[in-house]
């Protein structure tokens with residue numbers, strides 16, 4: 001098998017092959033997802049227990065492949081600006097907190113409320129007129 | 138079936154069928170007998186919401202699900218999806234409720250711009266029926282519009298975001314609160330829309346559907362509604378339709394009608410006609426879609442907050458004009474789902490616009506019979522150069538259009554796989570040489586056969602089709618009975 005074919009066949013595996021050291025074997029999805037969120041939002045006061053609960057709740061609807069991907073991205077020290085998967089993870093975390101309801105106030109502690117799901121909590125779009133009613137003129 | 142023969146046999150139970158029936162019933166005698174053959178079953182809204190919450194519901198198994206729907210056609214280019222919901226109420230169950238009217242010039246594309254064809258009816262003919270449809274759907278919309286309007290919208294407009302407000306100030310009636318069937322205020326059994334932005338199944342039952350329409354059509358004692366009846370052909374005899382053939386629980390059945398109307402959507406209507414041996418050269422041809430893509434607009438120190446629905450506004454700045462000789466019109470939709478920008482302090486300094494382009498009917502895109510009498514074969518060669526040029530032009534000019542906003546940069550996504558607007562297989566025309574139905578949606582050859590829906594659109598426009606196809610159903614029934 002030549003190198004080119006190898007790369008083609010392994011696809012995403014190629015990225016995994018480049019992971020530093022043996023870390024992959026010992027890093028759980030939970031640790032990876034938590035790490036990615038904390039790294040990305042290191043300037044916010046996140047409630048760590050809440051991040052951990054989010055990470056568990058979030059994993060419920062996800063495939064093994066996704067969980068594996070998150071582990072890889074963590075070890076590759078990826079970030080929201082480099083990876084859509086990380087961007088989505090962090091965005092979904094923030095939507096599951098009171099951060100946007102607190103009008104994006106970066107000085108307030110950020111508390112986990114539960115996964116953002118319009119079918120369980122309708123009318124929760126934090127940018128809508130429900131939260132930003134028009135100013136009386 | 139209760140009767141040997143019917144005054145009207147209708148196929149389907151969604152917008153095209155229901156608006157036609159509504160008008161027909163208002164004119165028909167008390168003794169009229171109407172049969173509605175619906176291929177699927179009722180899957181009530183409350184049960185659909187349960188399903189979305191991950192709860193079990195026995196209704197979920199009655200109609201084809203998302204994946205099974207893809208298998209109801211033989212799609213020769215499966216990478217291009219054709220999206221619709223089957224069952225009682227059809228795609229009214231999953232539509233998003235965006236209801237702009239067409240512009241008067243959309244009906245005269247050949248005369249004005251030398252492309253496509255002119256419609257055999259004009260905007261002014263349809264205007265009263267637009268108004269009636271808007272009443273029935275309790276549409277929310279603005280005071281001023283880029284299309285002439287003789288009446289106010291039944292519901293007040295949805296609220297703009299701060300970004301929309303700036304664009305409206307700059308463009309006046311070319312940038313409007315989107316006319317929509319997502320209720321602004323609770324009315325007619327529907328709740329107010331609150332921008333949850335998952336309209337395919339609205340969690341608060343705010344958008345119009347056939348199920349929540351309160352139109353009284355299927356409760357009318359003259360109407361017999363039969364579920365699980367898949368129509369596949371017609372008996373055509375000396376320019377008249379005699380019978381409708383359908384399969385129910387594996388049995389081959391037929392129904393006779395004085396008048397027959399097809400309201401099964403652009404793919405299935407054409408397929409039924411072709412199976413029946415319709416020889417009109419245009420039947421099945423010119424299958425079309427609009428093309429949409431998202432533009433993400435990064436803003437400097439401007440927060441995009443406060444809209445009251447999913448699509449707050451429509452922009453007409455790239456829509457009508459002489460450019461339509463060369464390339465497609467574009468309708469802008471300002472979105473309001475909870476998108477963000479992953480940057481400290483700039484979370485919502487961003488806007489998202491869906492840019493929707495018209496296309497021209499192209500004979501290379503067509504519906505044909507397949508070896509399976511129940512499955513249309515769908516051939517789609519892709520969008521025309523006319524549409525693609527429209528996209529390129531927009532990409533080059535959007536920053537100028539948005540010059541009243543503090544734009545940092547604009548990013549364009551790839552076009553969406555589908556706009557879910559299936560158009561053009563039974564186009565309306567002045568003569569049988571140019572199309573399949575006349576301006577009353579009556580087949581040019583079979584004069585007791587109506588072919589309803591957006592398959593009849595002579596040209597496509599970038600505007601959402603359902604308000605117009607519903608108004609056409611009212612018009613056709615009003616003028617014909």
Ligand SMILES: Cc1cc2nc3c(=O)[nH]c(=O)nc-3n(C[C@H](O)[C@H](O)[C@H](O)COP(=O)(O)OP(=O)(O)OC[C@H]3O[C@@H](n4cnc5c(N)ncnc54)[C@H](O)[C@@H]3O)c2cc1C
Nearest residue numbers: 149151152153176224227228233234235368590601602603
């Ligand atoms: C996700 C989504 C979002 C959309 N959003 C919008 C929007 O915002 N604005 C807009 O204008 N449009 C929108 N549309 C398009 C809109 O839904 C369609 O234009 C509209 O539903 C077409 O109405 P219709 O009555 O012609 O056909 P359909 O709604 O497709 O209904 C066809 C009916 O016929 C039945 N049927 C089909 N085949 C047979 C058969 N062989 N025998 C018997 N019965 C049959 C079906 O079960 C169904 O009841 C959207 C569509 C989708 C899928």
Ligand code: SF4
Nearest residue numbers: 330331333334336339
């Ligand atoms: S935006 Fe939300 S509330 Fe409004 S119709 Fe859509 S899903 Fe329903």
